[in-house]
Amino acid sequence: MAFFDTGVQAEPGSFRDPGNRVFHRHGEVLRGLDERSARDWRALAAADFFRDLLAAGKVCGTEELTPAPVDLPWAAVLRHERIPFVSHPYEWTYGMLRDAALLHLDVLRMALADGFTTKDGSAYNLQWRGATPVFIDVGSFEPARDGEPWAGYRQFCQTLLYPMLLQAHLGVDFQPWLRARIDGIEPDQIRRLFGGTRRWRPGVLTHVHLHGAMQARNARASTADVRAQLRAAGYSRELALATVRGLEKLVRRLDHRPGESYWSDYQRTCAYSVPDRQAKEEFVDRAATATAPGLVLDLGANDGRYARIAARQAGYVVAVEQDAAVADALYRALRAAGEQRVLPLVMDLADPSPGGGWRGVERAAFGDRARADLVLALAVVHHLAIGRNVPLAEVLDQFVALTAPGGSLVVEFVHPEDPMARRLLANKPDGLFPDYRREAFEPLLAARGRIVRQAELPSGTRTLYQVVVHG
Amino acid sequence: MTHLAYLDAGSGSLIVQAVVGGVAGAAVAAKLYWRRLVARFRRQPTDRS
Ligand SMILES: C[S@@+](CC[C@H](N)C(=O)[O-])C[C@H]1O[C@@H](n2cnc3c(N)ncnc32)[C@H](O)[C@@H]1O
Numbered sequence: 001m002a003f004f005d006t007g008v009q010a011e012p013g014s015f016r017d018p019g020n021r022v023f024h025r026h027g028e029v030l031r032g033l034d035e036r037s038a039r040d041w042r043a044l045a046a047a048d049f050f051r052d053l054l055a056a057g058k059v060c061g062t063e064e065l066t067p068a069p070v071d072l073p074w075a076a077v078l079r080h081e082r083i084p085f086v087s088h089p090y091e092w093t094y095g096m097l098r099d100a101a102l103l104h105l106d107v108l109r110m111a112l113a114d115g116f117t118t119k120d121g122s123a124y125n126l127q128w129r130g131a132t133p134v135f136i137d138v139g140s141f142e143p144a145r146d147g148e149p150w151a152g153y154r155q156f157c158q159t160l161l162y163p164m165l166l167q168a169h170l171g172v173d174f175q176p177w178l179r180a181r182i183d184g185i186e187p188d189q190i191r192r193l194f195g196g197t198r199r200w201r202p203g204v205l206t207h208v209h210l211h212g213a214m215q216a217r218n219a220r221a222s223t224a225d226v227r228a229q230l231r232a233a234g235y236s237r238e239l240a241l242a243t244v245r246g247l248e249k250l251v252r253r254l255d256h257r258p259g260e261s262y263w264s265d266y267q268r269t270c271a272y273s274v275p276d277r278q279a280k281e282e283f284v285d286r287a288a289t290a291t292a293p294g295l296v297l298d299l300g301a302n303d304g305r306y307a308r309i310a311a312r313q314a315g316y317v318v319a320v321e322q323d324a325a326v327a328d329a330l331y332r333a334l335r336a337a338g339e340q341r342v343l344p345l346v347m348d349l350a351d352p353s354p355g356g357g358w359r360g361v362e363r364a365a366f367g368d369r370a371r372a373d374l375v376l377a378l379a380v381v382h383h384l385a386i387g388r389n390v391p392l393a394e395v396l397d398q399f400v401a402l403t404a405p406g407g408s409l410v411v412e413f414v415h416p417e418d419p420m421a422r423r424l425l426a427n428k429p430d431g432l433f434p435d436y437r438r439e440a441f442e443p444l445l446a447a448r449g450r451i452v453r454q455a456e457l458p459s460g461t462r463t464l465y466q467v468v469v470h471g
Numbered sequence: 472m473t474h475l476a477y478l479d480a481g482s483g484s485l486i487v488q489a490v491v492g493g494v495a496g497a498a499v500a501a502k503l504y505w506r507r508l509v510a511r512f513r514r515q516p517t518d519r520s
Binding site for chain 2: 016017018019119120148149150151152153154155157206207210211212213214215216217218219221222223225226227229230232233234235238239240242243246
């Protein structure tokens with residue numbers, strides 16, 4: 001779309017529904033609506049269920065710009081609350097995916113009861129305020145037409161339900177599947193994993209096998225014909241509601257908890273002495289207080305101890321952890337505490353989320369979303385430099401790339417003599433990392449910013465640095 | 472006029488929702504299939520002529 005000097009930046013992830021599109025202007029998140037979507041919006045804005053959802057914070061804050069900006073080619077323009085950090089479902093933990101699914105169904109059930117529905121059912125309709133899910137796709141609501149099943153059911157299965165079935169029934173991590181396929185997992189693919197007695201697991205026979213078979217048999221029937229046939233056969237709104245309730249019941253049953261992993265008990269079993277931990281907490285607290293950061297990234301966050309300390313002084317903290325079980329435990333703890341400013345994400349720093357979807361920009365790469373005022377990289381350098389063989393200079397380049405110009409990086413260097421570093425080094429040939437030394441690390445740091453503070457931990461084998469990154 | 476959505480809901484995905492909707496839903500699905508069957512028999516003689 002051609003805009004002239006209107007300061008409009010189209011949101012690359014919003015084009016699938018031509019009737020309404022999200023764009024950015026002057027730092028605001030706006031949504032343009034065509035005539036029909038504008039009519040739907042006005043009906044929605046007057047609906048009780050929508051007001052309730054907004055009041056409960058379940059739908060992202062939305063208001064109409066009045067009068068509509070004349071320089072924009074839309075019948076109406078909405079302004080949305082800004083989601084502090086956009087994340088993708090393949091960066092979520094199992095508990096997050098499940099809670100997102102439950103919120104979607106909750107929103108849909110309330111809409112149906114009030115004569116509305118959602119046009120789609122995708123996991124991408126949801127985002128987070130910390131550990132609280134939010135339904136963001138306000139453009140998805142439209143008045144329901146009697147006698148029609150939910151148009152979003154297929155998407156719901158592909159992007160929410162099937163990934164949950166994979167994890168809950170088979171113990172297979174769902175994230176790589178969602179990351180690889182923007183439209184989620186097709187019934188025809190997942191049904192192959194649920195043969196034999198597995199077909200009797202909750203939800204599998206109907207939502208996977210029957211669904212797949214029906215798709216194959218009706219591949220040539222148009223959805224318009226099928227809708228008319230269903231209406232004629234007596235499909236009702238009560239049935240649509242029953243389906244949603246059935247899905248809710250199923251999702252609640254899929255309460256899988258990942259088993260203990262290597263990192264689960266880290267804070268209790270780790271090599272830190274209490275004085276080490278106290279010194280580290282104090283260092284992080286001072287860095288956060290001094291920088292009063294808008295956005296903090298905690299890389300290798302584990303149980304989120306330092307993320308939470310930073311959150312006391314920060315606008316928002318994104319806690320990145322590669323271990324899905326650890327991140328899920330963190331999510332559940334944050335959720336239980338009603339935390340709205342710490343977002344846990346599952347991601348391997350050595351393999352961060354690439355761009356995805358159309359042209360590789362429909363889903364922004366992690367590196368394009370993360371520009372933090374404060375980056376914490378505590379006890380994680382050795383995992384990347386020794387565990388993953390990434391050259392030290394590149395480890396630091398990556399941390400700096402995630403830091404806003406002028407922002408701060410707090411990084412812990414675990415000396416090669418430290419028991420944890422020794423354990424990692426023991427798995428590699430002797431002498432493979434001659435540069436993994438403090439004397440090599442410090443100049444690399446100094447080349448990328450100004451070291452403003454430095455502290456030796458009492459154990460004597462770890463050093464903390466705060467670096468103000470060159471602008 | 473039938474109103475079409477921007478998203479292809481999938482014909483099979485629409486029908487299966489009737490089937491999962493308990494007894495009442497199954498009845499709707501059965502009715503739909505029955506009507507299709509009847510329609511096919513009615514059509515056949517004329518199709519051949
Ligand atoms: C030694 S712990 C440090 C935890 C916390 N930052 C602290 O200082 O107490 C390292 C953590 O980083 C995580 N980690 C290791 N390699 C990682 C990677 N490539 N990407 C993301 N997290 C990683 C581990 O799962 C573990 O939870």
